Amino acid sequence: MLEAQNISYAHRKFSILEGIDVAVNHSELLVIVGPNGAGKSTLLSLLANELGSGKETVFFKKKTFREWDEKELSHSKAKFSQNNSHDIPLTVQNVVMMGRYPYFGSIPRKIDEEAVLKAMQETDVSHLAQRDYNSLSGGEKQRVHLARVLTQLDNEVKNTLIFLDEPLNNLDVLHQHRIMHTIKKFTQAGHTAVMVLHDLNLAAQFADRVMLLKKGKIVSHDIPQKVFTRETISTVYNFPCTICPNPVNNNPLIIFGT
Numbered sequence: 709m710l711e712a713q714n715i716s717y718a719h720r721k722f723s724i725l726e727g728i729d730v731a732v733n734h735s736e737l738l739v740i741v742g743p744n745g746a747g748k749s750t751l752l753s754l755l756a757n758e759l760g761s762g763k764e765t766v767f768f769k770k771k772t773f774r775e776w777d778e779k780e781l782s783h784s785k786a787k788f789s790q791n792n793s794h795d796i797p798l799t800v801q802n803v804v805m806m807g808r809y810p811y812f813g814s815i816p817r818k819i820d821e822e823a824v825l826k827a828m829q830e831t832d833v834s835h836l837a838q839r840d841y842n843s844l845s846g847g848e849k850q851r852v853h854l855a856r857v858l859t860q861l862d863n864e865v866k867n868t869l870i871f872l873d874e875p876l877n878n879l880d881v882l883h884q885h886r887i888m889h890t891i892k893k894f895t896q897a898g899h900t901a902v903m904v905l906h907d908l909n910l911a912a913q914f915a916d917r918v919m920l921l922k923k924g925k926i927v928s929h930d931i932p933q934k935v936f937t938r939e940t941i942s943t944v945y946n947f948p949c950t951i952c953p954n955p956v957n958n959n960p961l962i963i964f965g966t
């Protein structure tokens with residue numbers, strides 16, 4: 709589905725990423741983790757074709773992004789980023805509708821309205837639909853943008869691809885889990901998700917595969933059970949931890965400070 713080999717990226721002479729190989733299948737949720745400054749967001753932007761010199765060759769469904777028709781690509785790939793504008797003079801519903809812009813000319817169709825309502829329900833912002841976006845709290849704004857990105861990929865296209873850069877920032881525990889379940893449902897329907905997360909326990913619980921980065925290089929890229937070992941995690945984060953099986957689902961449970 710998504711493939712890239714030997715990705716390197718530098719700003720001036722400062723190397724940010726070095727020799728990264730990525731291959732993500734359909735129906736897979738890949739979570740990228742690592743300490744601050746490891747290069748996670750930079751890698752996500754490169755994979756999503758938002759950054760780079762054009763030398764990096766990322767293949768999505770065996771085609772480089774340059775080979776894709778722009779409109780077709782907008783129906784197949786979406787990205788949730790952290791740098792959303794804080795000032796948008798629109799209602800919540802109209803901000804979510806922005807995700808449907810690739811689908812209609814000047815007036816949204818019934819199908820676009822329905823997709824917006826569905827995404828708002830999914831991220832629990834339906835009750836805020838007519839509110840001025842600018843009056844929302846940080847977590848509410850975050851959920852509105854998640855709805856906008858989800859609604860962009862509400863279509864009949866098989867094997868679509870979503871990138872999410874720290875989608876759980878500002879969210880309470882209920883909404884963190886709700887979003888993770890939504891993304892899991894999305895991948896189980898045959899789509900692909902690549903996500904940057906700081907919460908290692910959520911990564912351990914939901915990821916199919918985890919990529920652990922440090923200083924621009926891959927330390928480990930495997931299933932959660934193989935990546936989350938006491939030695940690796942305490943070394944990479946330079947902080948002690950204990951890892952035991954989660955008593956509910958047997959996934960690794962990471963307890964820091966022990």
Ligand SMILES: Nc1ncnc2c1ncn2[C@@H]1O[C@H](COP(=O)(O)OP(=O)(O)OP(=O)(O)O)[C@@H](O)[C@H]1O
Nearest residue numbers: 719722724742743744745746747748749750751904
């Ligand atoms: N435009 C830029 N100019 C200079 N340095 C940059 C630029 N963009 C990123 N960097 C540096 O590259 C490194 C990786 O940044 P990146 O944002 O990808 O890290 P990250 O793993 O997502 O970090 P965090 O967990 O803190 O969000 C950092 O040291 C950052 O300061």
